Amino acid sequence: MGNSGKTYRVCILGCRGRGTAAGRAYHAHPRTEVVGLCDLKSDLLATLGDDLGVAARYTDLDQMISELRPEIVAIPTGTEFHYELSMRVLEYGVNIDVEKPICVDLVQADTVIKTAAHKGVRTAVHHQGRVGASMKAVSRAVKEGRIGRLRHVSASGKGYYGGYGLMNIGTHLINYILEIAGPCNRVSASALTNGKPIGPEDVLPSPSGMGTIAGEHITAYLEFEGNVTASLSQHRFPVVDSAAYAVEVFGTEGRLFWKSDGAWILPSPHFVPEMEQWEPLPLDIPDQFDPSKSAEADFAFAGEFAACLDDAREHTCSGIEGRHVLEIMMGIFESAAYGMPVPLPQIRRDHPLLRWLDELNHDSPPPMPRGYVEWLAAEDERIGRA
Numbered sequence: 001m002g003n004s005g006k007t008y009r010v011c012i013l014g015c016r017g018r019g020t021a022a023g024r025a026y027h028a029h030p031r032t033e034v035v036g037l038c039d040l041k042s043d044l045l046a047t048l049g050d051d052l053g054v055a056a057r058y059t060d061l062d063q064m065i066s067e068l069r070p071e072i073v074a075i076p077t078g079t080e081f082h083y084e085l086s087m088r089v090l091e092y093g094v095n096i097d098v099e100k101p102i103c104v105d106l107v108q109a110d111t112v113i114k115t116a117a118h119k120g121v122r123t124a125v126h127h128q129g130r131v132g133a134s135m136k137a138v139s140r141a142v143k144e145g146r147i148g149r150l151r152h153v154s155a156s157g158k159g160y161y162g163g164y165g166l167m168n169i170g171t172h173l174i175n176y177i178l179e180i181a182g183p184c185n186r187v188s189a190s191a192l193t194n195g196k197p198i199g200p201e202d203v204l205p206s207p208s209g210m211g212t213i214a215g216e217h218i219t220a221y222l223e224f225e226g227n228v229t230a231s232l233s234q235h236r237f238p239v240v241d242s243a244a245y246a247v248e249v250f251g252t253e254g255r256l257f258w259k260s261d262g263a264w265i266l267p268s269p270h271f272v273p274e275m276e277q278w279e280p281l282p283l284d285i286p287d288q289f290d291p292s293k294s295a296e297a298d299f300a301f302a303g304e305f306a307a308c309l310d311d312a313r314e315h316t317c318s319g320i321e322g323r324h325v326l327e328i329m330m331g332i333f334e335s336a337a338y339g340m341p342v343p344l345p346q347i348r349r350d351h352p353l354l355r356w357l358d359e360l361n362h363d364s365p366p367p368m369p370r371g372y373v374e375w376l377a378a379e380d381e382r383i384g385r386a
């Protein structure tokens, strides 16, 4: 508790969309201060630097860290750079906030976690919704027993191509499920491409540099302690629809519903038409939060980082939790490929889809465009749907 009240010095490494969100939140939070920015592109540095009033702008991350000695470096860059940049920053013995997903495979994630432990610093993965007001309200209601005994959690993505949706949006949804249900023991999944179970030819490089993926429609089933289960659907829709991004929690006496901007309770476990009425749960928003300055969950994430450094404990969205999320995502791909449930944590840490191709003596995945729209067009052509 010795550091309570201290203001932590933060650098932002990557100043595009997510760097702007992180920079604004660490700048707005009274317990954190943005002391420096780094990007390879000077126009992005100028825009964010002027917005936040930060004069210390760098194109070389080593120079920034050596000169400014920050306590936290945020790494909001494309996912293919998370591993390399996390390792470079950790070498300086600095705490990191890396965007989600933590890395593209478990070998990388294990190395990041081990290096952070060796250096005595914390890793946090930017799954900000878990510490946002609506997930806190849902989690509190479960812990207070307001829906009786927890039975099942159901979560849906936004309708991106399944494997990409899993790495991009499923990473947040699984992190919410972990908050509600605790660590996952076992996963099973089906992955369909063009209506058929995936074959090795359906293993592809992900859009947006998120590693290797497969499956247009993924449905996963997760098992937890106490007979609790969860289902996660990452199904491709004709048009991506953020309204589908939701979590429903089923208890023996009621149900809860989570959206990024609200939380509701139904004080009945079953459908009873005459009493079907969802009630909003109160949201606990900090007094210092100003919606014109940052997003609520990013602000909460910054405050949680200060609190966890004060108390020398892990962030609620720690790298260890982020790695477990990745274990579940890799378990989903493994189960879909091999047609078997996967106990967690898995012993094999290499990417299960690449292992599958290797064991089948199948060629490596073909190159694909990085941008999602171009990627989808190439995929639709590959499966004869263009």
Ligand SMILES: NC(=O)c1ccc[n+]([C@@H]2O[C@H](COP(=O)([O-])OP(=O)(O)OC[C@H]3O[C@@H](n4cnc5c(N)ncnc54)[C@H](O)[C@@H]3O)[C@@H](O)[C@H]2O)c1
Residues within 6 Å of the ligand: 013, 014, 015, 016, 017, 018, 019, 038, 039, 040, 041, 044, 059, 061, 076, 077, 078, 079, 081, 085, 099, 100, 101, 126, 127, 128, 168
């Ligand atoms: N948490 C969320 O809600 C959320 C939402 C969307 C995206 N994301 C995640 O954010 C990440 C992408 O964020 P983005 O779209 O802002 O990233 P981006 O890759 O478009 O931009 C990253 C910036 O970092 C800079 N950069 C890269 N390497 C650098 C280096 N070595 N030194 C200095 N600068 C460097 C680039 O020039 C670029 O401007 C992905 O991991 C994605 O999954 C998270």
